[in-house]
Amino acid sequence: MSTAFLLVCALCLDAALGEPDWLWSRVKHPAVMIGNVIGALDKRLNHGAQRRLKGVGVVVLLVVGALGIGWGLSLLGSVVQIIACAILLAQKSLVAHVRAVADGLRVSLPEGRAQVAMIVSRDTRDMTQAQVARSAIESAAENLSDGVIAPAFWFLIGGLPGLLVYKAVNTADSMIGYRTDKYRDFGWAAARLDDLLNLIPARLTCMMIVALSGQWARWSEMVADAHRHISPNAGWPEAAMARALNVALAGPRSYDGQLRDLAWVNGDAPRDIGASEVFRACDMLWRVWGLALGLVSVWVGFSFIL
DSSP states (O other), X not given: OOHHHHHHHXXXXXXXXXXXXXXXXXXXXXXXXXXXHHHHHHHHHSSSSOHHHHHXXXXXXXHHHHHHHHHHHHTTOHHHHHHHHHHTOOHHHHHHHHHHHHHHHHHOHHHHHHHHTTTOOSOOTTOOHHHHHHHHHHHHHHHHIIIIIHHHHHHHHHHXXXXXXXXXHHHHHHHHOOOSTTTTTTTHHHHHHHHHHTHHHHHHHHHHHHHHHTOGGGHHHHHHHHHHSSSTTTHHHHHHHHHHHTOOEEOOEEETTEEEOOOEESTTSOOOOOHHXXXXXXXXXXXXXXXXXXXXXXXXXXXXXX
């Protein structure tokens, strides 16, 4: 079977089942196992001299290990590859987490804050309704790229080994890829490689949202917003999602009690938003998933013809 056909099956399996609690309450999710390895290496190596070199070594170890495990699993056949790929996609779980924020906001502001705290790292205790909604939509846009389009892209490019390399590096970036005194050197390699691996998927996600929302005339504005973003990649899907929903995203927010005056994305659009805009973002997540499934299915069709 072609890799594209396996991806179609995996996309559908993830959309149907997501991450069932009955399974992951009994066994560790692969992302958790990767995180445990990274955490152990962080504790053992992130001190003393030559932290950047040690961090490079960690990334090399993760990449080599992911390639080996991915190659080994690939030898077990198509069914194993489909299941493994579906496990490492996050479409249904992403929509569920974002929708929970909208549902929470409809109950009360504190419930909305509690739900959004599960998917963002910024301070949530004193968030307004609009800040909760913006945080959820930003997380939806960024994780659509990181958790769905990028894994699918790297599975298409490199099969299960390529997908596992991406997930290992992306997990490492989320754990040690920070510009803090503790991780500036040790997490440098993880952050830079993650930026590289997300370079194409982030822009591809942006273009898919633009294609579905018909916002091509505002492409230059999105490029400008993306270049002002603190992340070289996250700004692309955020800029597209902001215009698809006609909302302002990003802007000032607090981390660990420190207010950061970050640039607005689509700053002239309405900023006073709430649950309804978050629900619309969830709809866009499914529309992009549908477009991705359709594109890969066309690829499968052409491969049969040719």
